[in-house]
Amino acid sequence: GIQVEQSPPDLILQEGANSTLRCNFSDSVNNLQWFHQNPWGQLINLFYIPSGTKQNGRLSATTVATERYSLLYISSSQTTDSGVYFCAVRNTGGFKTIFGAGTRLFVKA
């Protein structure tokens, strides 16, 4: 089945710093989402981005489907950005969604 790898696994930032999170996947996908899981376990939709570039405030994402990767950019990080960021993909023609292992982000004040 499709493999999803996220990097880095852990990231510590000073408040105000920028960061880039990466998601590599091993097969063609027709669905890719980025989520933020807060300390209470809630999965918050950040982007639905099977291809192209999107921006929402301090966050933006780019997926290059032909090269099988997606990037999540966080600018001017805040302590409330702390948590785990997941990339989740679905194979073209399938119904099963596969999550990466996540990037654990801690933003220091």
Added chain:
Amino acid sequence: DAGVTQSPTHLIKTRGQQVTLRCSPKSGHDTVSWYQQALGQGPQFIFQYYEEEERQRGNFPDRFSGHQFPNYSSELNVNALLLGDSALYLCASSSQQGSQPQHFGDGTRLSIL
């Protein structure tokens, strides 16, 4: 517009018991997927329901079963509970119309003693 709702929020069971978790999808959604998230890991796909049938299943034993009702709500049943079934169980809904994102509920935290 209510999002995905799950019940109960927390549950404590003992080994060997059976449990039923419930999920109501977001308004306008007709597809429900269930995930298990163990501590420190990403969510793992259990199965997906569409038109009241299981459409695809992940690597979970038959102890895990489900149901989807005509109003698109869904139940996840787990029999013969094991300590390793302790996890956060997440429900996600989506629409079959076009390529659509999934929306997740807040989950049910199941603890097995």
